[in-house]
Amino acid sequence: xxxxxxxxxxxxxxxxxxxxxxxxxxxxxxxxxxxxxxxxxxxxxxxxxxxxxxxxxxxxxxxxxxxxxxxxxxxxxxxxxxxxxxxxxxxxxxxxxxxxxxxxxxxxxxxxxxxxxxxxxxxxxxxxxxxxxxxxxxxxxxxxxxxxxxxxxxxxxxxxxxxxxxxxxxxxxxxxxxxxxxxxxxxxxxxxxxxxxxxxxxxxxxxxxxxxxxxxxxxxxxxxxxxxxxxxxxxxxxxxxxxxxxxxxxxxxxxxxxxxxxxxxxxxxxxxxxxxxxxxxxxxxxxxxxxxxxxxxx
Numbered sequence: 001x002x003x004x005x006x007x008x009x010x011x012x013x014x015x016x017x018x019x020x021x022x023x024x025x026x027x028x029x030x031x032x033x034x035x036x037x038x039x040x041x042x043x044x045x046x047x048x049x050x051x052x053x054x055x056x057x058x059x060x061x062x063x064x065x066x067x068x069x070x071x072x073x074x075x076x077x078x079x080x081x082x083x084x085x086x087x088x089x090x091x092x093x094x095x096x097x098x099x100x101x102x103x104x105x106x107x108x109x110x111x112x113x114x115x116x117x118x119x120x121x122x123x124x125x126x127x128x129x130x131x132x133x134x135x136x137x138x139x140x141x142x143x144x145x146x147x148x149x150x151x152x153x154x155x156x157x158x159x160x161x162x163x164x165x166x167x168x169x170x171x172x173x174x175x176x177x178x179x180x181x182x183x184x185x186x187x188x189x190x191x192x193x194x195x196x197x198x199x200x201x202x203x204x205x206x207x208x209x210x211x212x213x214x215x216x217x218x219x220x221x222x223x224x225x226x227x228x229x230x231x232x233x234x235x236x237x238x239x240x241x242x243x244x245x246x247x248x249x250x251x252x253x254x255x256x257x258x259x260x261x262x263x264x265x266x267x268x269x270x271x272x273x274x275x276x277x278x279x280x281x282x283x284x285x286x287x288x289x290x291x292x293x294x295x296x297x298x
Contacts, residue, residue: 005168009149011122014092017132021085028078032236035069036229038062043225047217084132091125094277099146100153101165102266103273111154115146162263162272170260170276174253181246188239191230198227252279 007015042062049055073079099106099118106114122145153161202223209218256276263269 005149005153005164009147010096011092011145011147013122013126013145014089014096017085017089017092020132021082021089024078024082024085027076028073028082029236031069031073031076031078032233035066035073036232038066038069040222040226040229042066043222044219047219047222050216081132084129088125088129088132090280092122094281095121095125096150097165097169098273098277100150101161101269101273102154103270103277107266107270111151114154119145158263158266158269162260162269165273166257166260170253170257173280174250174257177246177250177253181243181250184237184239184243184246187237188234188243191234191237191239195227195230195234198223198230202227249279249282 007018010018039062042059042065045055045059045062049059095106095118098104099114102114106118108114108117153164156164202220205218205220205223209215209220212218253276256272256279259272259275263272
């Protein structure tokens with residue numbers, strides 16, 4: 001049996017939702033970045049153009065491109081698909097680990113009964129999130145809802161299951177949350193400095209313009225647009241919010257690790273897995289609810 005748990009071992013619904021979420025997130029930020037970049041370039045072209053008709057035409061084209069990018073964001077709603085698909089993926093991931101570890105509510109000794117209950121919950125997730133699941137179309141949708149790997153894990157002795165869960169779920173997720181918390185903290189600091197710097201330069205240019213009104217090419221407006229664009233990007237990425245949320249979850253996971261040493265029975269393992277998965281679920285449930293109230297997570 002393999003020593004790892006890959007995406008292919010999850011139900012097809014997870015694979016499809018995860019793929020759609022990643023693709024929609026990338027499309028959203030690409031459109032947003034083009035919108036902001038073209039907006040700044042248009043402001044710059046407009047400044048340089050002066051009385052030049054070709055320059056003014058170029059500025060108009062850049063602004064039109066920016067308008068198209070914003071229209072695409074509003075029309076396709078990549079952000080909603082990203083949020084909703086991620087909520088579905090994380091819900092499926094959570095119940096998958098509960099099932100594979102024989103944790104509540106899939107702690108039945110009768111595997112058939114547990115499997116039927118798992119499939120019922122999987123179907124509930126599918127039905128409760130039809131606003132996004134109806135858009136999911138991928139080859140992985142044909143994958144088994146209960147993989148061979150999941151069944152193999154259920155059959156392992158309790159200590160083997162615990163060790164596998166600690167390595168492939170707890171440590172993997174703990175490391176992910178910690179890396180993301182640090183990444184967002186650094187990103188937030190960098191973009192905050194950029195906003196302050198751009199605003200300071202805009203103020204300096206405004207002062208120069210007041211002192212030398214005959215100077216034509218002072219980029220006050222360009223810097224102001226760039227500063228506003230940086231603020232928009234900072235808000236869209238939610239660096240501070242995510243850094244705090246991820247760091248809190250990472251600490252919860254770290255504290256929960258000590259409880260693994262106290263696991264001696266099936267009931268202990270079930271409780272440990274339930275508590276750990278609740279910590280994961282709480283973070284992504286709050287994340288999804290803030291972005292799309294239609295999301296139904298578990």
